[in-house]
Amino acid sequence: MAVTTASPPDPRTALDPTAHAWLDESTTKVAAKPAALRRLFPAARRRCGHGRLTEHWTVDEAARAVLLIALPLRGQPLADEVTLLHRHGDPAEQRAILRTLPLLDLGDLALPLVRETLRGNDTTLIEAALGPYAAAHLADAEYRQAVLKCVFCEIPLDRVSGLDSRADRELARMLADFAHERIVAGRAVPPDIRPLVLAFPDVIGGRAELQHALKEEG
Amino acid sequence: MPRIFDPHIHMTSRTTDDYEAMYAAGVRAVVEPAFWLGQPRTSPESFYDYFDGLLGWEPHRAAQFGIQHFCTIALNPKEANDPRCLPVLDELDRYLAKDRVVAVGEIGYDSMTPEEDEALARQLQLAIEHELPALVHTPHRDKATGTRRTLDVVRESGIAPELVVLDHLNELTVGMVLDSGCWAGFSIYPKTKMSEDRMVEILREHGTERVLVNSAADWGRSDPLKTRKTADAMLAAGFDDDDVDKVLWRNPVAFYGQSGRLELEDPKPDEAATFQGNSIRRGGA
Structure with a gap:
């Protein structure tokens, strides 16, 4: 599983001594008493900052990931704590939770959070939800719908985990039909769906204009 | 034009026209205290959705009009009497830790019941634990007695008086509040x-120290421009621009600044901006 790509970079490299000490102290508190996270998790952005740490992680997200990983819980008790943090979290907190899901021992218990996110319209949250956790746990039909939603929301598909192993013929068919609709409407076809469709060329059928559009820059 | 910070206004109940008029009148920052909605809530979940709105959608809306929006979070005194709503007290910890929460409030008395005693004392302790100021509502009925009793509870709680504002004061309650070391809040209503x-x-008699003036505009008869109208009345009565700036900007900044969470750089309105994918535009998402 591509967990390594989801692992947060160590936020401590970006923290000043005060913030560094706060994060270390907070991690210790959470390890001793999980409920301490309810106060500490929302405060992390204010305490540690919210600048960009790497291309895909901000400092606050990485700091919150460190706090979540410090929870001495697994399975249902962990899912309960994480679910309530998500319920009462603002979008930045929810983003950090969704990004950290693959690093927590949750089984499929956090799938409701992924599904709730996929019903919404916040592209930053949808992108955060479609990491290795969703790739490992979403059912086939849900995974396909999630990919299609990304295409509609203009989320680049290279941000979606698991396409190498999970993109199947049915997804290719859905994307081909989507591309066909776009062509008929005189609208552009996003280039990043091409390889997914062309992996199953039979889904194009006899639609010459579709074949042309998908292959022209491929 | 004076710069104005309205330290108590319920923007959730107001329109985008109000935001436009407020900006035009000089309002650049507001604090929206959590309060009741004119109709009772019947479950804690209603509060959580409300708190989420005070921290999410409403600051987003305000920013589109060039206004900084902060909030205070609490279980209000009226609904502290409803056992169905009491579990809210157990979840306040989560909300009081959030970035745009600059005080615990509105707390205080409505009918001065034992339930209100308990909720007030407990929430003053939360203010101490979270190192936040407290916005304390004084009752409409039996105001002088209620204000005295509030000051007693504030004293017993151990919170520093400079971290507390008692709001909705009048000529009969201002003196005891200023003498206590707390801040004095006034809601200017039509x-x-x-x-x-x-x-x-009142400003002539008691001065401009530790005084906050707000519109407390909400879903009832009220006027979100009362802060500016008070500034104009001050100038007409011989106060100068510095007095106006102190009462309507520097004082609220000093009071809520004690939270360490006021970030007052101008928001940049962006018509394309969304909150959770939703925007204030019509016909769009």
């Missing part, structure tokens, strides 16, 4: 509570 002319008289 017909009730306090008018801008009476406010000017």
Whole structure:
């Protein structure tokens, strides 16, 4: 599983001594008493900052990931704590939770959070939800719908985990039909769906204009 | 034009026209205290959705009009009497830790019941634990007695008086509040509570130290421009621009600044901006 790509970079490299000490102290508190996270998790952005740490992680997200990983819980008790943090979290907190899901021992218990996110319209949250956790746990039909939603929301598909192993013929068919609709409407076809469709060329059928559009820059 | 910080206004109940008029009048920052909605809530979940709105959608809306929006979070005194709502007290920890929460409030008394005693004392302790100021509502009925009793509870709680504002004061309650070391808040209303002319008289008598003036505009008869109208009344009565700036900007900044969470750089309105994918535009998402 591509967990390594989801692992947060160590936020401590970006923290000043005060913030560094706060994060270390907070991690210790959470390890001793999980409920301490309810106060500490929302405060992390204010305490540690919210600048960009790497291309895909901000400092606050990485700091919150460190706090979540410090929870001495697994399975249902962990899912309960994480679910309530998500319920009462603002979008930045929810983003950090969704990004950290693959690093927590949750089984499929956090799938409701992924599904709730996929019903919404916040592209930053949808992108955060479609990491290795969703790739490992979403059912086939849900995974396909999630990919299609990304295409509609203009989320680049290279941000979606698991396409190498999970993109199947049915997804290719859905994307081909989507591309066909776009062509008929005189609208552009996003280039990043091409390889997914062309992996199953039979889904194009006899639609010459579709074949042309998908292959022209491929 | 004066710069104005309205330290108590319920923007959730107001329109985008109000935001436009407020900006035009000089309002650049507001604090929206959590309060009741004119109709009782019947479950804690309603509060959580409300708190989420005060921290999410409403600051987003305000920013589109160039106004910084902060909030205070609490279980209000009226609904502290409803056992169905009491579990809210157990979840306040989560909300009081959030970035744009600059005080615990509105807390205080409505009918001065034992339930209200308990909720007030407990939430003052939360203010101490979270190192936040407290916004304390004084009752409409039996106001002088209620204000005295509030000051007793504040004293017993151990919170520093400079971290507490007692709000909705009048000529009869201002003296005891300022003497206690707490801040004195005044809600300027079209017909009730306090008018801008009476406010000017109070400022003449008691000075401009530790005084906050707000519109407390909400879903009832109220006027979100009462802060500016009070500024105008002050100038007409001989106060100068610096006095106006102190009462309507520097004082609220000093009071809520004690939270360490006021970030007052100008928001940049962006018509394309969304909150959770939703925007204030019509016909769009």
